[in-house]
Amino acid sequence: MTSIKTVYNNEMNNVNRLIFTLVLACSAVHGEEYTFGDGWQVADSPLIIGGYISSVYIAEKNRRTVDVDDVALLAYGEFDNFDFLVELEATDVYKKETGLYSDESSNTIFHTERLYGDYFFGDNERLRFGKFNSDIGFWNQMPINVLRDTTSSPHLVDDFFPKLTTGAHYESRQTHDTLRRVSVTLQHNNDLDNGYNNFNVDRHYAVACDISDQERLWRFGGGYFRYESLREAFYLLAALKMEKKEWNFLFESIVREDTQERELSYDLYAQGVWHLRSKHDLIVRTEVEKAPITQAHDTSALVGYTYRPLNNVALKGEFEAHKESLLNRCLFSFSVLF
Amino acid sequence: MKKVLFFWLIWGGLLHLEAKSLVVAAGESFRVNTLEIEDIRALYLAKRFRLGNQKIIPLNLGIDHPLRHTFEQDVLSEDRDTLAYAWLQAHYLGHRAPKVFKSQEAVAEFLSKVDNSLGYVEEDIAQKYHLKILFRAKE
Numbered sequence: 252m253t254s255i256k257t258v259y260n261n262e263m264n265n266v267n268r269l270i271f272t273l274v275l276a277c278s279a280v281h282g283e284e285y286t287f288g289d290g291w292q293v294a295d296s297p298l299i300i301g302g303y304i305s306s307v308y309i310a311e312k313n314r315r316t317v318d319v320d321d322v323a324l325l326a327y328g329e330f331d332n333f334d335f336l337v338e339l340e341a342t343d344v345y346k347k348e349t350g351l352y353s354d355e356s357s358n359t360i361f362h363t364e365r366l367y368g369d370y371f372f373g374d375n376e377r378l379r380f381g382k383f384n385s386d387i388g389f390w391n392q393m394p395i396n397v398l399r400d401t402t403s404s405p406h407l408v409d410d411f412f413p414k415l416t417t418g419a420h421y422e423s424r425q426t427h428d429t430l431r432r433v434s435v436t437l438q439h440n441n442d443l444d445n446g447y448n449n450f451n452v453d454r455h456y457a458v459a460c461d462i463s464d465q466e467r468l469w470r471f472g473g474g475y476f477r478y479e480s481l482r483e484a485f486y487l488l489a490a491l492k493m494e495k496k497e498w499n500f501l502f503e504s505i506v507r508e509d510t511q512e513r514e515l516s517y518d519l520y521a522q523g524v525w526h527l528r529s530k531h532d533l534i535v536r537t538e539v540e541k542a543p544i545t546q547a548h549d550t551s552a553l554v555g556y557t558y559r560p561l562n563n564v565a566l567k568g569e570f571e572a573h574k575e576s577l578l579n580r581c582l583f584s585f586s587v588l589f
Numbered sequence: 590m591k592k593v594l595f596f597w598l599i600w601g602g603l604l605h606l607e608a609k610s611l612v613v614a615a616g617e618s619f620r621v622n623t624l625e626i627e628d629i630r631a632l633y634l635a636k637r638f639r640l641g642n643q644k645i646i647p648l649n650l651g652i653d654h655p656l657r658h659t660f661e662q663d664v665l666s667e668d669r670d671t672l673a674y675a676w677l678q679a680h681y682l683g684h685r686a687p688k689v690f691k692s693q694e695a696v697a698e699f700l701s702k703v704d705n706s707l708g709y710v711e712e713d714i715a716q717k718y719h720l721k722i723l724f725r726a727k728e
Contacts, residue, residue, distance in 0.1 A: 286686065286689060288673075288677060288680070289676070289680060289685065289686040290680055290685065290686075292685070299680075299685050301680060303681075325680075325681070325683075327683035327684075329638065329644050329683070329684065329685065330644060331639075331642055331643050331644050331705075332642055334683055335683075336682075336683035371639060371642070373641060373642060374637070374639055374640065374641060393678055393681065395681065397677075398677065398678055398681060426627075426631070426637075496668075526670075529668075529670055530670065562670070562673035562674060562677055563673075563677055588677060588680065588681065
């Protein structure tokens with residue numbers, strides 16, 4: 252039987268190898284002046300490396316949690332017709348819970364969050380292949396803490412569709428028409444990293460489109476996915492985004508039908524962000540969720556404040572009030588992209 | 590007499606500043622001859638990264654350079670927070686932010702050497718380095 256110490260040593264060896272590789276890569280960096288938040292260019296190559304860190308403190312009625320929840324490394328390159336990107340991520344790198352019960356744990360195993368190549372057919376058409384953020388709605392395209400408006404994400408993003416897809420994605424963009432973008436997603440295989448996803452998906456077929464006028468950007472989508480080898484679900488999504496100098500508005504809604512569940516699941520949320528002044532945002536969000544398959548039936552409201560001392564650093568605080576008061580919580584986070 | 594001389598010096602200086610027009614330029618072998626303001630905005634706001642089949646490298650001046658301030662206000666019409674956040678998102682999606690140079694001469698030199706790069710300089714600098722002028726912000 253493998254001892255805990257052996258497992259720990261193996262994990263540390265993996266981390267050491269990763270850090271060693273990173274240090275080697277950084278040592279080759281020269282020429283360009285590094286701007287914090289833009290990544291490093293490796294020598295004069297087209298390779299850029301970077302990463303991000305997120306840590307969060309959660310205060311609930313019976314529990315307090317300190318969590319270094321995301322540590323990730325990014326590497327990417329851009330060429331005339333081809334791009335690539337690799338993102339390796341470790342979650343819950345250090346986690347300590349106190350309250351009714353106490354627990355302390357660590358994890359240093361890095362997983363493949365994204366790994367893809369893009370091939371471009373001219374200006375407006377792109378074929379992506381590999382593992383990538385599923386093209387569903389707005390929030391899921393910028394899902395990391397430092398880029399999100401709030402520390403927490405709506406349940407819609409976490410519980411209703413596979414966040415990641417391993418397969419192919421075709422996208423066609425138009426810059427001047429009302430129909431701005433159409434896309435098709437195809438997954439007909441297992442996940443690239445043994446189910447490192449919110450759903451362990453082996454089938455995912457989806458379509459999406461963007462429709463825009465001067466003021467509003469609408470996003471519609473729908474798809475089918477199969478998870479745990481036998482469970483199947485269909486979903487439809489409609490979303491709206493408006494961006495002004497002083498405020499942003501975001502609305503997303505989804506309906507999901509599971510073949511093993513009679514009742515439909517649905518979720519919708521609306522969020523306003525007010526840019527009070529440079530680097531200071533006030534956020535208000537409300538969400539309604541009903542998901543019989545997970546027995547979730549919640550209505551919630553959130554008030555949050557985000558301060559960005561630097562463009563790539565975010566300090567956030569928020570309070571979530573739920574229909575069931577036991578779920579109420581405060582979250583504070585620090586996140587950085589480098 | 591001193592006052593008159595002082596007045597003409599100041600006025601002359603102002604006229605000289607006014608005469609310096611900002612242009613978006615590239616090397617002589619850049620694939621297109623002109624750009625619309627929407628194209629420049631898309632390239633500098635991280636909404637577009639290519640022209641045709643060519644990856645474009647946008648260049649920037651240092652954060653405190655007055656010409657960068659003019660470019661952001663007059664051409665991009667965006668505040669610095671919005672621009673920085675757009676490129677932060679782009680970095681996460683695998684697109685590098687514009688390369689930053691300390692002087693217009695350094696920008697011009699890079700443009701003249703790297704075919705697919707694009708930058709903004711004053712028109713006389715563009716002419717000195719034989720750059721192709723793609724867009725004029727002020728006549």
